[in-house]
Amino acid sequence: MKVIYTDSLVIGGGLAGLRVAIASMQRGYDTxxxxxxxxxxxxxAAAQGGMQASLGACIKGDGDDEDVHFGDTVKGSDxxxxxxxARMFVNTAPKAIRQLSAWGxxxxxxxxxxxxxxxxxxxxxxTEKHEAHGLITARDFGGTKxxxxxxxxxxxxxxxxxxxxxxAIQLGIPVHERKEALALIHExxxxxxxxxxxxxTGELIAYVAKATTIATGGYGRLYSVTTNxxxxxxxxxxxxxxxxxxxxxxxxxxxxxxTAIVPVGILxxxxxxxxxxxxxxxxxxxxxxxxxxxxxxxxxxxxxxxRMTEHMxxxxxxxxxxGDHLWLDITLLGRKHIEKNLREVKExxxxxxxxxxxxEYIPVRPTQHYSMGxxxxxxxxxxxxxxxxxxxxxxxCWDMHGFNRLGGNSVAETVVAGxxxxxxxxxxxxxxxxxxxxxxxxxFLKKEEKKITDLLVRDFGENPFALKAEMQQIMMDxxxxxxxxxxxxxxxxxxxVLNQRARHIALRNRISSSNPxxxxxxxxxxxxxxxxxxxxxxxxxTESRGAHAREDFxxxxxxxxxxxxxxxWPDDSSDLPELSYEDLDVMKMEMPPGxxxxxxxxxxxxxxxxxxxxxxxxxxKANSSADRFELQQLLNPTPIPEKFxxxxxxxxxxxx
Amino acid sequence: MSDQARVLKFQIFRxxxxxxxxxxxxxxxxxxxxxxxxxxxxxxxxxETQDPSLQFDFVCRAGICGSCAMVINGQPDLACRTLTANFxxxxxxxxxxxxxxxxxxxSVNTGKFMRAMSERVESWIHDLHADEVNYDALEExxxxxxxxxxxxxxxxxxxxxxxxxxxxxxxxxDFLSAVGFMRLARFALDPRDKRTDDExxxxxxxxxxxxxxxxxxxxxxxxxxxxPHQTQIAYLRRKMALIR
Ligand SMILES: Cc1cc2nc3c(=O)[nH]c(=O)nc-3n(C[C@H](O)[C@H](O)[C@H](O)COP(=O)(O)OP(=O)(O)OC[C@H]3O[C@@H](n4cnc5c(N)ncnc54)[C@H](O)[C@@H]3O)c2cc1C
Ligand code: SF4
Ligand code: FES
Numbered sequence: 001m002k003v004i005y006t007d008s009l010v011i012g013g014g015l016a017g018l019r020v021a022i023a024s025m026q027r028g029y030d031t032x033x034x035x036x037x038x039x040x041x042x043x044x045a046a047a048q049g050g051m052q053a054s055l056g057a058c059i060k061g062d063g064d065d066e067d068v069h070f071g072d073t074v075k076g077s078d079x080x081x082x083x084x085x086a087r088m089f090v091n092t093a094p095k096a097i098r099q100l101s102a103w104g105x106x107x108x109x110x111x112x113x114x115x116x117x118x119x120x121x122x123x124x125x126x127t128e129k130h131e132a133h134g135l136i137t138a139r140d141f142g143g144t145k146x147x148x149x150x151x152x153x154x155x156x157x158x159x160x161x162x163x164x165x166x167x168a169i170q171l172g173i174p175v176h177e178r179k180e181a182l183a184l185i186h187e188x189x190x191x192x193x194x195x196x197x198x199x200x201t202g203e204l205i206a207y208v209a210k211a212t213t214i215a216t217g218g219y220g221r222l223y224s225v226t227t228n229x230x231x232x233x234x235x236x237x238x239x240x241x242x243x244x245x246x247x248x249x250x251x252x253x254x255x256x257x258x259t260a261i262v263p264v265g266i267l268x269x270x271x272x273x274x275x276x277x278x279x280x281x282x283x284x285x286x287x288x289x290x291x292x293x294x295x296x297x298x299x300x301x302x303x304x305x306x307r308m309t310e311h312m313x314x315x316x317x318x319x320x321x322x323g324d325h326l327w328l329d330i331t332l333l334g335r336k337h338i339e340k341n342l343r344e345v346k347e348x349x350x351x352x353x354x355x356x357x358x359x360e361y362i363p364v365r366p367t368q369h370y371s372m373g374x375x376x377x378x379x380x381x382x383x384x385x386x387x388x389x390x391x392x393x394x395x396x397c398w399d400m401h402g403f404n405r406l407g408g409n410s411v412a413e414t415v416v417a418g419x420x421x422x423x424x425x426x427x428x429x430x431x432x433x434x435x436x437x438x439x440x441x442x443x444f445l446k447k448e449e450k451k452i453t454d455l456l457v458r459d460f461g462e463n464p465f466a467l468k469a470e471m472q473q474i475m476m477d478x479x480x481x482x483x484x485x486x487x488x489x490x491x492x493x494x495x496x497v498l499n500q501r502a503r504h505i506a507l508r509n510r511i512s513s514s515n516p517x518x519x520x521x522x523x524x525x526x527x528x529x530x531x532x533x534x535x536x537x538x539x540x541x542t543e544s545r546g547a548h549a550r551e552d553f554x555x556x557x558x559x560x561x562x563x564x565x566x567x568x569w570p571d572d573s574s575d576l577p578e579l580s581y582e583d584l585d586v587m588k589m590e591m592p593p594g595x596x597x598x599x600x601x602x603x604x605x606x607x608x609x610x611x612x613x614x615x616x617x618x619x620x621k622a623n624s625s626a627d628r629f630e631l632q633q634l635l636n637p638t639p640i641p642e643k644f645x646x647x648x649x650x651x652x653x654x655x656x
Numbered sequence: 657m658s659d660q661a662r663v664l665k666f667q668i669f670r671x672x673x674x675x676x677x678x679x680x681x682x683x684x685x686x687x688x689x690x691x692x693x694x695x696x697x698x699x700x701x702x703x704e705t706q707d708p709s710l711q712f713d714f715v716c717r718a719g720i721c722g723s724c725a726m727v728i729n730g731q732p733d734l735a736c737r738t739l740t741a742n743f744x745x746x747x748x749x750x751x752x753x754x755x756x757x758x759x760x761x762x763s764v765n766t767g768k769f770m771r772a773m774s775e776r777v778e779s780w781i782h783d784l785h786a787d788e789v790n791y792d793a794l795e796e797x798x799x800x801x802x803x804x805x806x807x808x809x810x811x812x813x814x815x816x817x818x819x820x821x822x823x824x825x826x827x828x829x830d831f832l833s834a835v836g837f838m839r840l841a842r843f844a845l846d847p848r849d850k851r852t853d854d855e856x857x858x859x860x861x862x863x864x865x866x867x868x869x870x871x872x873x874x875x876x877x878x879x880x881x882x883x884p885h886q887t888q889i890a891y892l893r894r895k896m897a898l899i900r
Contacts, residue, residue, distance in 0.1 A: 026787075037713070038767030040814055041721040095791040102789045102796070104781045104848065106806035109798055134797030153807050158720070162810060169771065170780040177767045178759075200759055201674065229715045263692065266718045321691070340804075344720070351719055351737040352692070465704040509709040513674040514760050517708035646792035655792075 001445055002205045003438075006032045007429040009193050009209035011181045011236050013039030015157075015411060016393025017215030018164045018173075019418020020425055024211070025171050027426035032207065033175045034196060036231050039165045043217055043229040044414060047157025048344045049269040050139060050149035051415075052408035053093035056650045057110050057135035059128050060147035065650070066090040067628060068145050071591060073409060076143045076300050077402025078546035078556060079593040080250070080564070080584070084379050084638045085400045087590065089416050091640060094648040096415040097136065097150055104163040108151055108341075110137040118276025118333055120296065121286070132651045139341075140274040141407040143300035149274065149408035154344040157411055164415075179205075181236060182522060184212065184243050184389065185436070185444045191246075191389035192436040194239070195448045197522075202513035204448055206441045211388055211428045213381075213421070214240055215414075218371035218394040222531045224472035226368040227260050227267035236395050238526035240375045241533070241577070246386040247566040249376035249397030249582075251530070252537035255404060255547045256481045257369035258304040263322035264352055265367045268345045270407040273297040275341060277330040279308065280361065281316040284327075292598060302404040302547040303598045305366035309481050312365075320363065327361035334358075366481055370394070370410060372401045372547070373534070376566060379639055381421030388432065390425050392417040399564065403546025423641040452512065455521050461506030464520040471498055471524075471531050479535045484551045488539035495532045496575050502528050533567040533577045540579060541565065543604075558593050558606035562586065586612050590636035627656075662689040664698065664740055667749040668710070672760040682749075683707075695728065695735040695748070699762075711761040719880070722813030725820070726762050727751040732817040734880045735762075753820045766816040773836050777859055779843070782851045802847065809842035809888065811881045818885065821874030830864045834875030834885050837866060841888040844895070857899045866892045 008024035010017045013035030025031045033039065056064035069090040074081060101107055112133035114125050128137075141149040152159040168175065181194040185206065193209040216236025220228025240246040258279070259268045273279070279297050281287050291307040292299040299307070308326055311317070317324025330338060330345070335358045338346055342357075349357045375383065375391035377398050383389040392398065393414040398421075400413055478491035502525040509517045543557035544550045562584045567577040586592055586608035593609050595601045619634055626634065629647065647655040664687045671680035685702045696717050703710045712735075715723040719737035726735050729749050740748065756764035773779070818834035825831045840860055843849045860866045869889055876885040 037715055037723065038770060038814070040770070041715045041723050041767075043716065043721075045813075046716050046718065046720050098791040098793075098795045099789070102781070102783075102786050102791075102848070104846065106798075106803045106810060106846075108807075109800040109803045111800045134799060136795060137800075153804065155807065155811060158813075159807065159810055166774065166780040169774050170778075175771070229721070230717055231715055264694075264717075347719060347737075351739070352694070354739075465708070507708070509707075511675060511709075514672065514711060514763075515709060516703060516711060520708075646790075649793045651794060 012215030014042035015044040015414035020422040023422020029429040044161045049271040050151035051412045053097040057132045058137045064146035076406040080402025082399040107136040142298045190387045213390040216395045223368040225265040247376040251373035251533040253372035255370035256305040256366040259364040260367035262325040262363040280327040282318040325363045325365040328364045380424040392421045458506040461504040491535040537565045555602040557604040693740045711763040722815035725815040770814040817878045818875035821878040
């Protein structure tokens with residue numbers, strides 16, 4: 001039995017995992033990162049658009065601060081987020097970006113003086129402040145009041161990930177590459193690490209740790225067309241589910257991005273629209289202003305995706321062999337801008353579509369993009385039900401995104417959560433001795449060994465590739481942008497059958513070392529369970545909130561549904577997850593539920609909303625001399641670690 | 657597109673060093689071409705329907721992460737963004753990237769090489785005070801053009817194409833290679849990195865470093881991100897020659 005001991009085990013080498021690892025290492029704890037692939041190839045590298053932080057240095061960000069960012073984030077989430085976490089997040093994001101700047105990210109900077117930009121289809125000259133020259137600049141993104149999305153030309157995620165991994169290398173943090181976590185080791189409600197398979201040799205290794213962090217990214221590959229990397233299969237989240245103890249939150253909250261290219265689903269960044277690009281229909285007509293007169297193409301993502309789908313349903317899509325699509329027009333931005341700030345988009349168009357976006361329109365369609373759901377944690381990043389298990393980044397439901405995350409808030413979450421959760425991970429390592437018997441370790445190791453042996457000896461059975469394709473098709477057809485009861489019921493039924501069939505997978509290539517078919521056979525049953533959580537959660541949630549849009553229940557129902565879905569998987573023989581619900585406490589909200597300001601306002605209100613509104617007014621009146629920080633403390637005290645509590649400085653405004 | 661459902665002929669290098677008795681060989685697979693088909697799509701189809709043991713590496717499948725470099729009809733390139741339509745005769749030969757440890761078939765261990773490279777060039781900002789910065793205060797300013805220039809050199813995706821195309825590397829196993837030079841040029845340009853020219857000389861001022869480069873420039877020809885290898889290597893060489 002091969003056992004490796006450490007203090008802090010981090011599963012996932014993307015932005016979130018690396019940042020947690022850096023935090024625990026810097027606090028003096030032995031740390032190991034596991035990754036399926038070299039860390040710098042993690043999907044974080046694909047984020048082209050940017051990272052939100054309210055620095056307010058560029059002129060269009062003037063007046064921005066934590067409070068404005070908080071308002072946008074809560075509204076964006078359709079009031080589904082955890083406001084404590086959103087608050088911790090917005091207050092820490094400026095520090096995170098400044099730290100990354102010191103660690104080497106070449107953020108694009110403000111250039112004092114006049115510059116030409118495209119706003120609402122028109123050329124406009126804006127004048128950047130000379131005193132802001134050389135500070136980190138920002139671009140416009142959907143669903144935000146200010147230009148807040150900081151970026152590095154066209155490669156934000158790439159430069160962030162490279163800086164983060166370089167920092168980890170500087171600190172000597174080992175990244176064990178080509179390793180896949182298959183199960184968590186746990187006993188009596190405490191997690192002690194993971195059983196891991198070496199993807200080259202096939203060897204099973206027990207990584208035993210005081211604290212274990214899941215930072216394995218999203219689960220986009222449950223769908224057949226997605227912007228996500230091929231490794232975004234949600235396996236890290238699934239192994240938490242399979243403990244039967246840890247819970248997953250809001251798995252039905254799945255975001256569709258408006259502009260992925262057709263047919264392959266590769267993303268063109270929201271920066272295209274942020275920088276002035278337009279959406280056009282088959283007649284070359286700009287339709288978004290008809291639906292959303294105020295924010296137009298820059299309404300929140302879920303809204304734009306639904307409007308596009310509605311418009312195509314009216315017969316306004318461009319027909320193609322791969323179904324209807326719409327056009328993204330960035331020709332108006334000009335060659336110079338495209339070749340500098342949207343070059344990655346240009347490359348994608350050239351290589352995958354054979355078109356030049358400087359001159360031609362890009363065929364796009366809403367496509368699966370982001371997983372708001374994931375391992376449920378409390379504000380410290382720890383699972384409320386499985387001690388010693390932490391989660392951060394897209395894999396987690398820390399829950400700052402609720403039912404829809406804003407563009408640019410995700411890479412921001414990875415680094416901010418990494419900082420904050422990393423401190424709590426280190427605290428945990430300091431406070432808890434490692435107390436697990438070899439018997440327990442051996443038990444979990446044997447269990448995984450047996451599963452693999454069973455696969456290697458079975459003569460006849462299901463083909464894992466075929467099962468996966470069936471699952472992905474069900475999710476595409478029945479658990480997509482618009483959802484309805486009958487389709488969801490069918491999806492749940494069909495997935496349950498797939499789950500049963502997945503117990504009888506047989507292989508054609510029966511070797512235990514490096515073997516892509518075996519990898520698939522191990523993953524597919526886990527993915528089907530995840531898909532069941534999404535579909536079942538969506539079926540039972542009889543309202544529309546953020547990205548979860550029910551045609552049969554179009555209203556946001558705060559009265560009955562201001563709650564988070566929690567999923568557990570009772571045991572290996574179960575056919576369905578068990579769902580329960582956790583209320584969001586309106587009486588603790590800093591920003592009680594209201595309208596997001598899109599389309600018709602059809603909210604079924606919560607009885608506490610008005611009460612809380614009145615209470616806030618009273619508190620505000622009673623503390624009329626309090627500044628915004630004091631007031632926020634009164635309304636929404638949050639557990640931010642001491643070292644991140646300082647106020648943030650802004651140009652022309654100081655620390656106010 | 658005129659050529660409907662052409663049958664593509666793939667010649668693929670097969671060898672699993674972990675399988676007893678396995679020998680390197682070329683195996684032919686036929687795939688019906690679909691519109692917009694990339695080598696990524698074709699290889700997955702072969703794996704799913706013909707040979708589930710076929711090993712290769714893709715992550716982003718969008719030309720961003722650098723996982724999938726391989727030798728395609730004699731030239732190193734990113735397989736995920738190579739359209740099969742580019743090959744007029746429909747014959748495509750695939751070999752693993754040379755110069756790296758072979759994992760199996762088309763999969764090579766670039767990750768191990770790149771981590772070692774990063775450690776060797778100390779691929780991070782050298783500033784004793786970087787961890788004492790007050791992150792509440794305004795960030796240090798940077799000239800907007802300098803930020804853009806640094807980014808231009810940081811676009812490398814560690815795919816390894818330049819390493820595999822380098823004649824010097826074939827003769828000198830410890831040659832740092834273009835990817836390492838590019839990384840050094842990036843940090844040498846960065847005002848946040850406080851390393852002196854002498855310190856950079858320690859890293860690259862020898863024949864396994866920038867003085868060993870024979871300027872055959874396979875790196876420049878095959879870098880899928882079109883990084884300016886020629887000018888940067890020349891720049892580093894001049895900078896280092898001035899020191900001693
Ligand atoms: C195309 C695209 C563009 C985007 N653009 C933006 C943007 O502009 N702004 C923004 O804010 N957000 C953007 N996002 C979202 C954002 O990039 C991701 O949400 C974020 O980077 C996820 O980071 P992460 O660290 O949580 O996970 P990832 O970066 O996905 O890393 C996951 C890690 O986990 C490892 N792993 C997975 N499973 C296992 C296992 N079982 N065992 C061991 N290791 C495992 C992987 O190897 C990998 O290292 C974009 C997303 C996509 C798909
Ligand atoms: S320099 Fe170019 S060829 Fe070399 S590893 Fe980087 S991207 Fe690949
Ligand atoms: S798979 Fe990422 S570059 Fe090809």
